[in-house]
Amino acid sequence: MVYRAVVVEDEETAGAAHAAYLERLGFEVVGVARSGRDAVRTLARHTDVDLVLLDLKLPDTHGLQLLAHLRVAGVDADVIAVTSVREVEAVRQAVSQGVVAYLIKPFSFAAFKTKIEQYVAYRDQLDAQPTSVAQSDVDAMLRTLRPHRSAEALPKGLSPETVGLVVRAVQDGGPLSAGEAAERVGTSRVTARRYLEHLVDTGVAERRTRHGGSGRPEIEYVWR
Structure with missing residues (x-):
């Protein structure tokens, strides 16, 4: 939209x-x-x-x-x-x-971009809701506007721009594994996992175990 x-x-x-x-x-x-x-x-x-x-x-x-x-x-x-x-x-x-x-x-443009992406994430979630919502839905939307850590307090090595890309990838296409997120964002699997774990640490995403297939269960990440 x-x-x-x-x-x-x-x-x-x-x-x-x-x-x-x-x-x-x-x-x-x-x-x-x-x-x-x-x-x-x-x-x-x-x-x-x-x-x-x-x-x-x-x-x-x-x-x-x-x-x-x-x-x-x-x-x-x-x-x-x-x-x-x-x-x-x-x-x-x-x-x-x-x-x-x-x-x-x-x-900076990076700071502006972070605020606007937070707003867009909030609106995207809001517009996707049915006419009635649960408390968890409201909490998730408000966390999008006011995340637990600001972009200025990101762990060393993480950029606000890539955080925004990963956030949108999980919101639009989740649940995603680290490999799937890497393909969407254009980073390595290891880098994507660092950003995904950051989202888990800040409380806006959670890990789940994906079963099925012939290999070991895989960790996937879903927006809360």
């Missing part, structure tokens, strides 16, 4: 960069707004937007005030704050208003 996004960013260069980042990650960017007023107009035209990247420092309003206005207006798109605002109170208010992630400027 292709998710649709709007970027709200008053700096023209930054807005264009964020839109390009999203497009590289498979999103359809339907608008780049440079003020709160522009954001309201853009989201009134595009009512099926999935994600808003929201700067909190806008020339005509605070981003959180804009978010409150959008919610009253019926805009239910998910929001990721992308901002230089570091105050704890701003973070608290952002979370209380339902912001699903908070990315502090300046950041």
Whole structure:
């Protein structure tokens, strides 16, 4: 599924960069707004937007005030704050208003990619659920948004980019053995197993024993 996004960013260069980042990650960017007023107009035209990247420092309003206005207006798109605002109170208010992630400027493309892939994994799981879910389903979806370890705290030798590839492989094609994951991601079997074991260690995947065939039982990995 292709998710649709709007970027709200008053700096023209930054807005264009964020839109390009999203497009590289498979999103359809339907608008780049440079003020709160522009954001309201853009989201009134595009009512099926999935994600808003929201700067909190806008020339005509605070981003959180804009978010409150959008919610009253019926805009239910998910929001990721992308901002230089570091105050704890701003973070608290952002979370209380339902912001699903908070990315502090300046950041690398790798950090941006990690946040967006976490969001996509969450949405993919959410959209695949039936109308009623169990507690374990809710826990699994929220773990996707807020994994136990951040990309900055990865064990030595593991990269956020490859973690994201392995996560998507397990989510989309699991259960997978290390060999099957290696084929999907384009790494060696040993490397794939390291990443799969990392997912187990962080609680987002689990090991199972695959029986059958003429050989020994094989370990496979499945998204929790």
